[in-house]
Amino acid sequence: MILIGKFILAALVGALIGLGLTSAALQNDFGFGAVTAGPWTAWPRNGGRGVDPYARAMLAKSGEIPLGSSEGLSFIARADSGGRRLEPGCDYIVSGPTPQARYWTLTVMTPQGKLLANPSGRSGFTSSEILRAADGSFAIALSRRARPGNWIPLAENDPFILDLRLYESEFSTSMLAFDAANLPTIAREVCR
Template sequence: MTAFSEKVATEAEDALDLNDRNRELGRVRLIRDIILFIVVAVGLGIGSSYLAINNADKLAVFKVGPWHAWPDASSPKANPYSKADQARRGSLMLGSAEGIAFVAETDDEGTPLDGGCQYRITGSELPARIWTVTLANMNGTLVENPSERFGYHSQNVARINGSEFEIVTGPDVSGGDWLKSEANKPFKLIFRLYETPHASGDGYSEIRLPQIAWMSCQ
């Protein structure tokens, strides 16, 4: 074999080796891209599901002042994320035939409720056979207090001028109807209407729910 032939053969072998390396490198890159795509897709799926479940309370919500409610949360029309959120929390929403629950986490001015402050809750007659109001921590637990008073209902709340009522919340005992809050901890108020014609959300804008007015802070 002449020197020229040997050179040609060597170059051909080098070209084949280069092609083989390029093909192998292409396969490695393809596998890497597939794995990266799967990881990103799974991550986005899990992340979006997590956000949807943890923010399910913002889906299908309607508001009346600082109060908000989810009329379809326990109905067959409830979205799957709301159902998953209820299962995760172990919570049981009122059925549409039973009533509707409103939650407030701010006062009338939109400021988050602070357990170290005093608030005045005022209202009058409401379109329901009976209503209840409860104070709870943000995780839903009741606030321990010596009087073991955790809420009021339409049959035991003190009346002013026959139909109006006033409840004060705060960390220190107050005269009249009072609910204890924990100092320097946020809290929420739960207002439930039982056997109301507005349980499905129809006419909810006409409901005059209690006002929540800030009084003072420690």
């Protein structure tokens, strides 16, 4: 009787650990295909055949529709270039050289990938509409307060992430490493 009890206990504990592992694996952007460059993370393999089971489970959980490898590549940032989590109470400057792509867009979203409503109706920029410096570089300000130039308003209290999509990028899917120098930096300014 004690032996059966031990078996059941072992099975239960095992099942709990297994489910815990699964939940942890799907929560922390784990996946064999994840590639990071500075604050940005992308899943290039999701754009073609041969998506790994973890990525497939993660896509099923989030409901995301990834871009095809010929279409482009999407990069997500949940932290700034200093590694600190993005906070709606802080101002940020996203700047850098022009990413190697035919077009790119930068969008502010909730961590679940929803767009944030704001009075100006602007949640991002496309590469065509931003104002640039003479050398072609750009800077986009993220702030709760209005800023001159390229400005994406942040919501008062809602946490946010950044989604940078490079359409028809020269980053090919076979690349397993990206040079962070080719992607914009996210610099934190003042926090209120």
